Amino acid sequence: MKYDFSAIEAKWQKYWVEHKLYRTENTADGEKFYGLIEFPFPSGRGLHVGHTRPYTAMDVIARKKRMEGYNVLFPMGYDAFGLPTENYAIQNHVHPRTVTERNVNVFRSQLQALGYSFDWDREVNTTDPSYYKWTQWIFLQMFKKGLAYKTQMPVNWCTSCKCVLANEEVAEGVCERCGAPVIRKERSQWMLKITAYADRLIDDLEDVNFPERVKSQQINWIGRSYGAQVKFATTLGDEITVYTTRPDTLFGATYMVLSPEHTLVAKWMDRLTNPEEVKAYQAMAAAKSDMERTELNKDKTGVCLGGVKGINPVNGKEIPIFISDYVLATYGTGAIMAVPAHDTRDWEFARKFDLPIVEVIAGGNVEEAAFTDVATGTLVNSDFLNGMSVAEAKTAIINWLVERRIGEAKKNFKLRDWVFSRQRYWGEPIPIVKCEKCGYVPLSEEELPLLLPEVESYEPTDTGESPLAKMTDWVNTTCPCCGGPAKRETDTMPQWAGSSWYFLRYTDPDCKDAIASPEALRYWLPVDWYNGGMEHTTLHLLYSRFWNRFLYDIGAVPVKEPYQKRTSHGMILGENGEKMSKSRGNVINPDDIVKEFGADTLRTYEMFIGAFDLAASWSTEGVRGCRKFLERVFKLQEMVTPEDEYRKVLETKMHQTIRKVSQDYENLKFNTAIAAMMALVNEFYRVGSVSRKELQTLLLLLNPVAPHMTEEMWEELGFSGRVYQNSWPEYDEAKCASDTVEIALQVNGKLRATLNIRRDQEKEEILSLAKEALKDRLTGTIVKEIYVPLKIVNIVIRP
RNA sequence: GCAGAUAUGGCGGAAUUGGCAUACGCGCAUGAUUCAGGUUCAUGUCCAUGUACUUGGGUGUGGGUUCAAGUCCCACUAUCUGCACCA
Numbered sequence A: 001m002k003y004d005f006s007a008i009e010a011k012w013q014k015y016w017v018e019h020k021l022y023r024t025e026n027t028a029d030g031e032k033f034y035g036l037i038e039f040p041f042p043s044g045r046g047l048h049v050g051h052t053r054p055y056t057a058m059d060v061i062a063r064k065k066r067m068e069g070y071n072v073l074f075p076m077g078y079d080a081f082g083l084p085t086e087n088y089a090i091q092n093h094v095h096p097r098t099v100t101e102r103n104v105n106v107f108r109s110q111l112q113a114l115g116y117s118f119d120w121d122r123e124v125n126t127t128d129p130s131y132y133k134w135t136q137w138i139f140l141q142m143f144k145k146g147l148a149y150k151t152q153m154p155v156n157w158c159t160s161c162k163c164v165l166a167n168e169e170v171a172e173g174v175c176e177r178c179g180a181p182v183i184r185k186e187r188s189q190w191m192l193k194i195t196a197y198a199d200r201l202i203d204d205l206e207d208v209n210f211p212e213r214v215k216s217q218q219i220n221w222i223g224r225s226y227g228a229q230v231k232f233a234t235t236l237g238d239e240i241t242v243y244t245t246r247p248d249t250l251f252g253a254t255y256m257v258l259s260p261e262h263t264l265v266a267k268w269m270d271r272l273t274n275p276e277e278v279k280a281y282q283a284m285a286a287a288k289s290d291m292e293r294t295e296l297n298k299d300k301t302g303v304c305l306g307g308v309k310g311i312n313p314v315n316g317k318e319i320p321i322f323i324s325d326y327v328l329a330t331y332g333t334g335a336i337m338a339v340p341a342h343d344t345r346d347w348e349f350a351r352k353f354d355l356p357i358v359e360v361i362a363g364g365n366v367e368e369a370a371f372t373d374v375a376t377g378t379l380v381n382s383d384f385l386n387g388m389s390v391a392e393a394k395t396a397i398i399n400w401l402v403e404r405r406i407g408e409a410k411k412n413f414k415l416r417d418w419v420f421s422r423q424r425y426w427g428e429p430i431p432i433v434k435c436e437k438c439g440y441v442p443l444s445e446e447e448l449p450l451l452l453p454e455v456e457s458y459e460p461t462d463t464g465e466s467p468l469a470k471m472t473d474w475v476n477t478t479c480p481c482c483g484g485p486a487k488r489e490t491d492t493m494p495q496w497a498g499s500s501w502y503f504l505r506y507t508d509p510d511c512k513d514a515i516a517s518p519e520a521l522r523y524w525l526p527v528d529w530y531n532g533g534m535e536h537t538t539l540h541l542l543y544s545r546f547w548n549r550f551l552y553d554i555g556a557v558p559v560k561e562p563y564q565k566r567t568s569h570g571m572i573l574g575e576n577g578e579k580m581s582k583s584r585g586n587v588i589n590p591d592d593i594v595k596e597f598g599a600d601t602l603r604t605y606e607m608f609i610g611a612f613d614l615a616a617s618w619s620t621e622g623v624r625g626c627r628k629f630l631e632r633v634f635k636l637q638e639m640v641t642p643e644d645e646y647r648k649v650l651e652t653k654m655h656q657t658i659r660k661v662s663q664d665y666e667n668l669k670f671n672t673a674i675a676a677m678m679a680l681v682n683e684f685y686r687v688g689s690v691s692r693k694e695l696q697t698l699l700l701l702l703n704p705v706a707p708h709m710t711e712e713m714w715e716e717l718g719f720s721g722r723v724y725q726n727s728w729p730e731y732d733e734a735k736c737a738s739d740t741v742e743i744a745l746q747v748n749g750k751l752r753a754t755l756n757i758r759r760d761q762e763k764e765e766i767l768s769l770a771k772e773a774l775k776d777r778l779t780g781t782i783v784k785e786i787y788v789p790l791k792i793v794n795i796v797i798r799p
Numbered sequence B: 001g002c003a004g005a006u007a008u009g010g011c012g013g014a015a016u017u018g019g020c021a022u023a024c025g026c027g028c029a030u031g032a033u034u035c036a037g038g039u040u041c042a043u044g045u046c047c048a049u050g051u052a053c054u055u056g057g058g059u060g061u062g063g064g065u066u067c068a069a070g071u072c073c074c075a076c077u078a079u080c081u082g083c084a085c086c087a
Helices: A005-018 A049-067 A083-092 A096-113 A129-144 A194-207 A212-222 A247-252 A263-271 A275-286 A290-294 A344-353 A390-403 A518-524 A540-553 A590-597 A599-608 A620-639 A648-666 A670-687 A692-702 A707-716 A763-773
Strands: A032-037 A071-073 A148-158 A163-165 A182-192 A225-234 A240-244 A255-258 A303-311 A318-323 A335-338 A407-412 A432-435 A439-442 A476-478 A485-488 A529-533 A566-569 A740-747 A750-758 A781-788 A792-798
Touching: A005 A096, A005 A599, A005 A707, A032 A049, A032 A518, A049 A071, A049 A529, A049 A566, A049 A590, A049 A599, A049 A648, A083 A096, A096 A590, A129 A148, A129 A439, A129 A540, A194 A212, A194 A540, A212 A540, A225 A247, A225 A390, A240 A247, A240 A255, A240 A335, A247 A390, A255 A303, A263 A275, A263 A303, A275 A303, A275 A318, A335 A344, A390 A407, A590 A599, A590 A620, A599 A620, A599 A670, A599 A707, A620 A670, A620 A692, A620 A707, A648 A670, A648 A692, A670 A692, A692 A707, A740 A763, A750 A763, A763 A781, A763 A792
Parallel strands: A032 A071, A032 A529, A255 A318, A529 A566, A740 A792
Antiparallel strands: A148 A163, A148 A182, A225 A240, A225 A303, A225 A407, A255 A335, A303 A318, A432 A439, A432 A485, A476 A485, A740 A750, A781 A792
């Protein structure tokens, strides 16, 4: 009997589609289960073996849950707006919509060829006007609540192409396309006030089941810190406000540093003694990204502002003011007080510029290095703070500052507001018009969706505006508020917009009058299990939690947190252990694998490749191994005996395997689940036969991973119904354990022998058996005898 | 630089609470089947030493705790992911 995978897979895929096998209703008996995977960006390169790993994993979970009686929602869609499609469209003079449609069709057929159990009736596409209508609607709600606003923000500007570049299009400070230098230029941008939700985004993590590493990465990214804001007077009259997490070290502040972009620098420019030097430094800083600027191993640079001094409020001392690019305009107030004795970066800067280092917390040697340990130090050289601990000093100094109205306790976040504008064509138009009289005015909800107009060229304009700016008929409109002349916003939304709420739309994808009907949202939310990549932890995952929380606050969704459980998969690397990429020539196309080995083999291999949450390298030899395993299962048909029960010799093994596979699937340990099934199959071969009942159980266990082959065998063997209509096999805990176990016998921790014991044997009896077995080695005084039940005996002797 | 993670045979990886390191697969070796190659089946396979028994070493590096450490603690090193306009 030959395993003809192409015929088998085609047959069952057709059957599943025709019978709408995986269609999900919004009401049903049994508990609901909503399993979600990150929907793909339909790129021109097609589906990647990196996609199929998490998709297969959740498909396994979904199939198992259905067999356990759950009403399962397992949907798929396309996150189809975005830069790569737009760039392809520009190069090839085709409409991005055409490119998107083509790519989506390729993706869909690739996904279907892998036998995923998606409910295809619920497919969503973020570029569909009936979808982005609601993306725009959410933006309008945010605007109405004051969470969307415009401000000046720096963007990457190519001096030659004269257009705004994405960070990805900038390589080592030059434009990726033309090689011309890229500078940072201020532009008016739409922003979303995610910082208003910073506390909630941290605090609500307590209620969800996310891996610790995901939680801590989000918490650190949001970066909540408690400190103080302090006003420093200057000799030019203006005050500088600094943010510090260490107000206790105020007596040790021996200089100040402003970010090169700080507004006071420009204001003071005429009165400085070294304006040329300052301007030159600002120009240099503008050419660097934030990351380059904060690299610690680089030499600290900076310029002292000539002709102005700051005044330390606690001791009245005049201290120099520098500008340096290690201070970022976007964090805190863009200005710091520098305490070189107790901050590493300040210490290095002070050494380089020969500035005084004043120790105010005893415990280290500040001549050698900054002393940053807050737990043990005691305040010194600090007047009324002397002798206090760091914690006491913080409270005391803040009270002192508050009394004099020169400072206050302040909570700060590293999280920045979300830059929501893109000067691009292929995104959702922002539904706002600008009226000379009324300012920024939202469109009324009846006018949504605001459709993307047809343009001839998708190239950004010379002024850096989006291609939409060239559509004067579209841009010039009337103000919804006063009816006077107004202009439409020409920026579009980032790709993150559509993906921030897609999981809501799946619950009711055709809903006409809301993001989804309240009944559907109530039934399906929260998502029970969301699997995705670690690389999305601080952006997509955080953004979508933010949007959901906002929608909860305005009563549009019923749950605070959208995802009850989050898991992450590791990347699939090339055969050489490097990231798969065209330039490295190590890309594996899933289509080729399906064609040569079959979808069931690809699925099995990707589940077997290694620990699900770690990266794993591709191995075509490994694929062959999984194919061999499936062939061995297929050939079991020739060895079937008619018993409709587990035979005595295999009973324990059967129960153990069911338990292992059930638990391992649930814990995403697919590799060990498959190993257990391989071991079971080896056992069948060793025995030389398999009973009908044993094979039936194996087919049920293997079905989620290899659905086509198991369905075919099920039919061939004449079992009733389809595999998916049957229940998940059960195991008996009592039958998982054999009567005897082998334990290890150690002397001084070294393995010397093993011993077979009965489960119910007494400790004393086992110890005496052990000593008998080890008697040649017990050549000294026995100091200690350790027995760990059913595991080990360790006898400690001294000569 | 900051943040999060990872490190086990020739390779992918396994190992409830600290309790027999290397399950399962690949590769390799030997044998059977075959005209032959492939397939399939069986056996073996951490390293060193040795006649089989054995003995010693061994989970990135260096220390520590413990009767016992891949697992816990301290200090390193290397690699991977993200860093806000790629998604």
